[in-house]
Amino acid sequence: MTLLAEFAAADDLLDAIKRARGAGYSRLDALAPFAVSGLAEALGIRPSRLRVVMFACGAIGAAAGFFLQVWMNAIDYPLNTGGRPLVAWQAFMLVTFEFAVLGAAVGGFVALLWRTGLPRLHDPLFAVSGIERASQDRFFLVVDGGDPKFEPEGTRAFLEALRPIAVRETST
């Protein structure tokens, strides 16, 4: 079972998170209809390393793009265009750059999906009544049932004390 407390304002959610963390809950999540600034920090989510992945993919893309051109125009089929050097690296930079951006963009998108666990068309949370407003105008504090401090009655009472609009639960 997972318990959810529903709020109407982002600041109420941030307050509730602070108090829940103060009370010792560690497996918390929040659902919000937009990127609330300060939410990740409040929950103690470590800064994502997504951009490290993007940088690595970009670097691989750049290297692949550059060596593709060198191999094709200088090694496998040496192409003399007007007496210019076979490896004219300046002329190869543009395609190298495009490969780098493409690598970072596609690699980052795959990493985004991977780390968010998407696509996942169904989630037990979707069965909670009123959850559809999490994508519209309501903010939810989610206390996972696997939290060491979780106990069905005590946690419910704790969430009620935060004065939410409602406390909801999942069946599983």
Added chain:
Amino acid sequence: MSAAAASSDASSSGSPGDSGTEGHLPPFVDRRDGYASVTKEVSDAVLERRPGRLWWLLLAFGGALTLLMLVSIAWLFYAGVGIWGVNTEVVWGFAIANYVWWIGIGNAGTLISSLLLLTRQKWRSSINRFAEAMTLFAAAIAGVFPIIHLGRPYLFYWLIPYPDVMEAWPQFKSPLVWDLWAILSYLIFSLLFWYTGAIPDFATLRDRAKGRIAQLAYGSLALGWRGSAHHWARYERYYWAMAAMGVPLVVSVHSVVGLDFAASLMPGWAETVFPPYFVVGAMFSGFAMVVTLAVPIRHALGLHDLITPRHFEAMAKIMVLGATVMGWSYLIEWFAAWYSGDIYERGLVVYEFVGDYWPLYWIMLFCNVLASQVFWFRPARYSIALIFVVSILVNLGMWLERLLIVINTLSHGFLPANWQTYAPTFWDVALLLGTLGFFFTLFLLLARFVPVVSMHEMRELVREEGAGR
């Protein structure tokens, strides 16, 4: 106008977007709007409202022009490029002018969206979604022109490096090969950028949709987005990084288009100013196209509270900036031609002003440089009708500019004996109108099925402006 009425609220909060603007200005979002009303206003346009007769009429019109485009291309493939007005000297005609024009419009959406995000311009949220969609459609249309202008379009795949029986590879020192990679990367990048930004909004539509088909369709597009804090944290990292990459990418793509010309030896083309000059032109014409589209979208979908006069005011300022930079670019072109001392370069500038196409050149100068200067005056920046008219003039002017870059130089090359003029044929015009119709058809469908304003970013704006719940 509700937005203007709301400005009487004295506690209207300042914002980065407000800095440098004078006096008492209406906010970018109505302070009476909450999360729910913003969501409803945008999503109802997709889910609840039936398309009116006007929408169907426009769709029929756009569909007819799309058909004209298909017929033009089919006839071109059957009969060859001889059906166009191109000749032995002016070998590039409408096709390349259209290509540069469309890719310019296609570059602007991502550039506008990225730049405004990175500089934290709050008013971006209302226009970035359809600016990015504009990018996708325009870039896709642009990509067709270089292919169909080939004498043997069925061999376009020779640009792609694949191990073939001829054992040859593409020539990577050619701007034409760079073009392929630039456009291809750009299309994929723009699609990812646009789609990622739209995922949370698809989730909203999934949750609001009442019909089973709509729930399934939007649910699939939303990929199961729950709005979890973990999702948002990673989403933001990715989205901002994409915006940061988008700016140099756009600059590279349109620089390559400039290099297609500048890497030649022709008078008027072999100029070092071309790459930046093309990038500025792309931003300028794309901004004009955003305005041209924003006016009817705002009206048709009733988004008066989300796309406010303040937005048009901000866009008018960018247009006057763009027009001024365009004016400087033209001055530099003329100066460089004179300073080079080259008789062909100098001759070409004289030819532009008084030669065969002189009326078009003067119209272009009026549309691109002079027309937008009216926005130095505040009342003009608040007249949406005037902004709309000027934006259309700019679209026209920028198209003329690209056409003239192509045909002036080719009509006035190094050998006077070879000078020839260019005149478009029916099929040139048909293809241009056809692609315009196709573009608007795609836009009508977009406005019908995708939220044209980013709802989650509007909610963020609502919170920042203190409207709260």
